[in-house]
Amino acid sequence: MWGENLSDGSGYGQDASARGHGPGQEDGRAAGRERVFSPLPPAQGRGFARTWWGQTWLKALEDTALDGQQLKKGRRLARQGAVGAVSVRPGRITAVVRGADRTPCRADVLLRELDESEWDRLLDVIVEQAGHIAALLDRDMPPRLVEDAADAGLELLPGIGDLDPECSCDAWDHCPHTAALSYQVARLLDEDPFALLLLRGRGERELLDALQTRSSTRAAAESSKAEASGRAADLEGVDAAEAFALGAVLPPLPTGAAPVFDAVHVAPLTDGSSEAPGLDLDALGFLVSDAGARARRMLAKARSQGYADSPLPRPLTQWEDAARLAASRPGQEVTARLAAGCGRREEELARAAAAWSFGGADALTVLDEEWSPAAAVLMRAQQQLDAVRAEGELPCALRSTGAHWSAEGADAQLRFGPDGRWWPYRRRRGRWWPAGGPERNPAEALTTALAQEGEAAANGI
Numbered sequence: 001m002w003g004e005n006l007s008d009g010s011g012y013g014q015d016a017s018a019r020g021h022g023p024g025q026e027d028g029r030a031a032g033r034e035r036v037f038s039p040l041p042p043a044q045g046r047g048f049a050r051t052w053w054g055q056t057w058l059k060a061l062e063d064t065a066l067d068g069q070q071l072k073k074g075r076r077l078a079r080q081g082a083v084g085a086v087s088v089r090p091g092r093i094t095a096v097v098r099g100a101d102r103t104p105c106r107a108d109v110l111l112r113e114l115d116e117s118e119w120d121r122l123l124d125v126i127v128e129q130a131g132h133i134a135a136l137l138d139r140d141m142p143p144r145l146v147e148d149a150a151d152a153g154l155e156l157l158p159g160i161g162d163l164d165p166e167c168s169c170d171a172w173d174h175c176p177h178t179a180a181l182s183y184q185v186a187r188l189l190d191e192d193p194f195a196l197l198l199l200r201g202r203g204e205r206e207l208l209d210a211l212q213t214r215s216s217t218r219a220a221a222e223s224s225k226a227e228a229s230g231r232a233a234d235l236e237g238v239d240a241a242e243a244f245a246l247g248a249v250l251p252p253l254p255t256g257a258a259p260v261f262d263a264v265h266v267a268p269l270t271d272g273s274s275e276a277p278g279l280d281l282d283a284l285g286f287l288v289s290d291a292g293a294r295a296r297r298m299l300a301k302a303r304s305q306g307y308a309d310s311p312l313p314r315p316l317t318q319w320e321d322a323a324r325l326a327a328s329r330p331g332q333e334v335t336a337r338l339a340a341g342c343g344r345r346e347e348e349l350a351r352a353a354a355a356w357s358f359g360g361a362d363a364l365t366v367l368d369e370e371w372s373p374a375a376a377v378l379m380r381a382q383q384q385l386d387a388v389r390a391e392g393e394l395p396c397a398l399r400s401t402g403a404h405w406s407a408e409g410a411d412a413q414l415r416f417g418p419d420g421r422w423w424p425y426r427r428r429r430g431r432w433w434p435a436g437g438p439e440r441n442p443a444e445a446l447t448t449a450l451a452q453e454g455e456a457a458a459n460g461i
Contacts, residue, residue, distance in 0.1 A: 033203045034089040035195065037188055042081040048444065049186040050451065052358070053141040053157060053196070055437040057189055060158040061182045062440055065174040072391065073100070074179020075441075083184045090201045093185055097177040099169075107177035108166040109185070111158055113201040121152045127214045141193040143357075151296055156200065283337060286330045318342055319352070320361050326353035347431070355434040359423070363434060366417045373403050373416065381416045388443050395447060405442075412449035414442055424449035 049055045065071050077083070077097060084096040084104075091113045096104050114122065125148045126132045135142040141156075149156050165171070165178035174182070188195050194204040202210070316324065322338045326349050330338075339349040355363035373381075385405065388394055398405040398414065405414040411427035412435075421438035422445035439445040 033198065033206070034087060035198060035203075037086045037088065037195075039081065039084050039086075040184055040187055042079055048075075048078065048183045049190055050436070050448070051141070051190045052143065052437060053146075053193060054186040054190040055439075056157045057186045057196075058183070058444075060160060060163055061174070061179065063160040064163055065179065067173060070171075070173070070175055071179045072441075073176035074174070074181075075183055075444075076100075077176055077180035078183040083180050086181065086184060086188060088185075088188070088195050088198050090198065093181065093199065095181045095184070097180050099176060105177045106168045107175075107181045109178055109182055110164040110166065111162060111199050113199075114154065118154055119202060122149055122154055122156075123210055123214055125149050125152050125154070127211055133211060136193065139192055139194075141196070147293075156196065282331065283334050286325075286334055290325060290328070316361070319344075320356075320364060322349060323352035323356040323364060324360075326350070327356040351431065351433055358434050358437045362417060362419060362438070363423065366415045366423045367434065373418070378403065378416075380420075385442055388441065394443050395450060398446075407446065407450065410450060412446065414445050414449065422446075 049058050062071060077099065082098045084098075087094040092108055092110050094106065094108045097107045098104050126136075126145065129144070129148070132142060132145045132148075135145065146156050155162075163174075163182060165174045167175050167177045169175055169177060171178075185195075194207070197207060198204070319342055322342050322344075326335050326338055329335075335349060335353075336346055339346045342349070344352075352364060352367060355367040359366075381403070382400070385394070385398065396410060396412075397408045399408060400406075403416045405416075407413065413425040413427070413432055415423045415425055417423055417438060419438075421440060422442045423438050424435040424445040425432045426435045426449050427433075436445070436448040439448070
């Protein structure tokens with residue numbers, strides 16, 4: 001049976017090598033390239049994804065599926081605990097899912113593996129920043145890692161059309177079985193982003209070993225380079241006339257710039273002498289680092305195919321740019337200066353930064369209390385809520401005020417955005433704070449807000 005093949009029932013997230021695969025079945029390189037996660041409990045009262053990368057996974061699913069009804073049925077199955085043990089291996093996730101009639105079906109969802117050259121570039125990206133490795137070991141997927149990978153031409157997280165379904169029910173698109181599996185996988189990715197990297201082709205142990213080797217090689221190369229530079233400083237120079245003559249035979253400059261993969265490094269902004277009056281070196285260093293990172297991303301985007309035909313993005317307003325900068329957590333002093341420069345209080349900037357981290361400029365539009373949708377837009381939103389309520393997916397009743405729907409008996413709120421998506425909010429210190437990224441389904445957004453409220457209560461906030 002499929003369930004017997006997928007799990008031995010002995011634990012959560014085991015490597016295939018730990019479940020009795022002998023040398024005759026897989027070589028050392030393939031060891032650990034399969035993990036089996038025990039069945040998760042029903043997801044009652046919570047969203048399927050708390051992290052931004054889990055939400056990105058779900059967005060890829062929801063943007064890919066052609067039939068929203070199949071997704072709703074899949075969510076229902078996942079909430080009922082109908083998904084069995086989940087096998088994760090390069091390019092494929094598999095589980096047995098019991099449908100509404102309890103008939104078991106084998107469901108698979110495929111995601112393209114990275115090839116060897118792509119993995120080489122990704123390893124360079126990860127090892128370039130020690131923080132990337134530390135975050136992964138802490139079971140976190142930092143946004144900067146995904147951005148740096150994108151600068152190198154690599155997409156770690158799936159996008160529209162990337163999640164390819166296969167099911168024994170013979171559906172040609174996402175069916176309730178593959179949708180249920182995908183929703184459960186979002187919960188797994190929340191807890192362990194290494195499962196995503198395994199889907200892309202490398203197991204955790206194999207990846208960490210490769211990073212350690214690459215880090216050691218890089219450190220040795222930098223040491224040798226430093227020694228060579230020291231010796232070169234003692235060599236005699238070249239006569240100016242000779243150097244000028246050599247210029248005539250030098251090869252021409254390259255016609256185009258090479259791809260930019262390296263991270264931005266900021267040189268120390270002091271030589272040990274006294275600082276200029278009023279010059280904040282920490283703030284200046286932060287702005288230089290941010291400008292370098294943005295320039296690198298812009299260059300990589302400009303080199304991408306089809307960029308010349310794409311419309312230019314609108315410039316950010318001063319407030320939007322302040323929120324973007326504050327979202328990177330530059331420190332209390334820099335944040336205070338950003339708030340003062342916009343004529344806002346620090347708490348206002350903190351709320352804007354939280355919104356930006358969940359959805360950029362769109363999230364700031366939703367945060368603005370002056371957003372007032374047209375009557376026809378509100379009517380469509382109300383119809384969508386009524387449809388979800390009729391299916392029994394809303395965990396509590398809502399009362400509306402314009403584009404805001406507040407949960408009765410709870411400090412949770414939904415806000416309807418200009419793009420038709422629902423944004424979760426929760427009350428904190430008397431103000432409404434963003435609680436997560438946008439959802440197409442209001443029930444998912446509300447469960448996210450309620451889950452955030454429960455975490456806040458547990459932490460005494």
